[in-house]
Amino acid sequence: MTWNPEQYHRFRAARSAPAQDLQALVPVRDYHNIVDLGCGTGEQARQLAERFPAAQVLGLDSSAEMLAQAAGGPATPNLRFEQGDIAGLTGEYDLIYANASLQWLPNHPALLARLWARLRPGGVLAVQVPANHDHPSHRLLTETAQEFAAELGGFTRFGTAHGASPVLTPAAYAELLDALGAQDITALSKVYPVVLPGALGLVEWTRGTALVPYLSRLSQGDGERFLAAYRERLRATFPSERVYYAFTRVLFIGGKPEN
Template identity: 70%
Template sequence: MTWNPDQYHLFREARSAPVRDLHALIPDQAYASVIDLGCGTGEHTLTLARRYPQAQVTGLDQSAEMLERAQAQQAPNLHFLQGDLSQLTGQYDLIHANASLQWVPDHPTLLTHLWTHLNPGGVLAAQVPANHDHPSHRLLTDTALDFQDELGGDARFGTAHGASPVLSPARYAELLDALGGTDITALSKIYPVVLNGSDGLIDWTKGTALVPYLSRLDEPGQQRFLAAYRKRLHAAYPGERVYYAFTRTLFTARRPA
């Protein structure tokens, strides 16, 4: 997938609000090694490096475009690596994931894998978007079904018929408990965003949810896909103002020492 940092940052403040809440849930303790999974352009990784100056902090992301921008984030204890979070190696005192785990299928297996890379006494802290049932995402899936030949059957969650891997807060809590986690917090919160009609929804989803689709299409195909998606959105949201109930699931847990 090809990510556009500028498009993603059109809604920088709205996208940053959930991670600030996530950071408030992270216990203050001594962390020697911290990894930020799917760090993007690295602003929040830098926040972690400044909050825990005694720790070695690593930002991990698959996107070369995002990591190129991340190099502007500088701290003595901070560095960035290109890699796949689902193939995580090494051991860490804090595993942090801000709006990244939703790109990986099978969260029970994923959490089990991440847990094995968490040191005793360490903390796993993550937040994921939970808007997969919102019309903006359902209409996106409907559009992908019309383009499945051009998409090669692929879509955001593996196939044009794929379902989101994101689970309920209760299910994340149950999984973390089954792994032996303690001090578990799991919650859902809405971060409302007011957008400029259906075009505003296009701008929002172009930063994230649209990326896997547009990355698989040539320029004419992208324009046709966007036109078809825009037509569906405009029918659902004909007005000039859209109240977008941006929903996030946040969870943290500690691995016993």
């Protein structure tokens, strides 16, 4: 997928609020190695490096475009960035931090088990994922993808080709963490309201995230037709010039016992 950092940051304030809440859940400890999974343009990794200056912080992301912007930030001695996939994470860490990244990976029970194995005793796993897959903006995106099945090779992010969203409920994540032996578990759902200028605002919002895997698979001409069809579906559902978008997130955190 090809990510556009500028498009993603058009709603920087709204997208950063859940991240700040996740940071607030992370306890102050003597961390030595921290990894930020799906670090994007590096803001969260940089904050972790500044907050825990004694730790070595790794920002990991699969997007060269995002990492190029991350590397352009101010020099931070205990922070480095690498290109790589979350599923292939190696090494051991005292804090595994994942802000708005794990929703792109399937089978969260298996995924959490793999991440837990990379966590040192006494370490912390802190995660935040969007939970808007049942919102009309996403359901209409799937409908549009089905209209463009030939051009997309049958791909739909949330549909029959790839199954439902991998994102679980807070209760399910808490149960998974408990089964892994976690302690001090917190799991919650929170709505971060965003007011958008009608259907066009919803298009611009989703262009930074949910639309990316679709437009990355389409030619410029097909992409323009796809956007037009998606926009018309949104206009029919949201005819007003003001849309209250209930931006829903799941946050959870758990600690690994010392022994």
